[in-house]
Amino acid sequence: MTHERLDKVHAMSGFTHADVPDQSGKTFIVTGANTGIGFEIASTLATRRARVLLACRDEPKAEATISRIRLKTPEANLAFLPLDLADLASVRNAAKLAEKEPRIDALINNAGVQGPKLKHTVQGFELTFGVNHRAHVAQAHGNIRVAHRGHEQRSAQGREDRVGRS
Structure with missing residues (x-):
């Protein structure tokens, strides 16, 4: 999606980047x-x-993206998390790496695939189903303990934030 098109979406919804509050102390996986x-x-x-x-x-x-973000926000706190959603072993490894974080506040499952040809994940699942559904569920399950630590920290502060689908 181009910046021009994003601007049109923002104009229609009234929600812009400026509407996002300060996120200091929070960790997100995107x-x-x-x-x-x-x-x-x-x-x-x-x-x-x-x-x-x-x-x-x-x-x-990913490193090029980190550099691009740092051009606009030099103090950005960014890290590469290797993740191939077409391989559940990679999903498990990413969850193990994410466990080193003191907390995970949100997992934003943005990645996905769509293609006309039949392809399969490393484990043999149809690619679209494996990447867009199975891998994201496995990733969320793998990050539950770290997210729970973040929940405990927020509850101790008297506040709870929830992110999810209805």
Whole structure:
């Protein structure tokens, strides 16, 4: 999605980057953070002082994205989290790496695939189902303990934030 098109979406909804409050002390994992909506989310969160883990399959592209965000926000707290959603072993490894974080406040499942040809994940699942559904559930399950630590910290402060689908 181009910046011009995003501006049109913002104008229609009335919601802009400026509406995102300060996110100091919070950590977000954003899948597919190197392009499109994932990039915009990661960039906005970084601008609002969040720690952002860019969960991407391609390290050079993720590092280029980190550099691009730091041009606008030099103090951005960003890290590459290697994640290939077409391989559940990679999903498990990403969850193990994310466990090193003191807390995870939100997992933004942005990455996805769509294609006309039948392809399969490493484990043999149809690619669209494996990446867009199975991998995201596995990733969320793998990050539950770290997210729970963040919940305990917020509850101790007398506040609870929830992110999810209805």
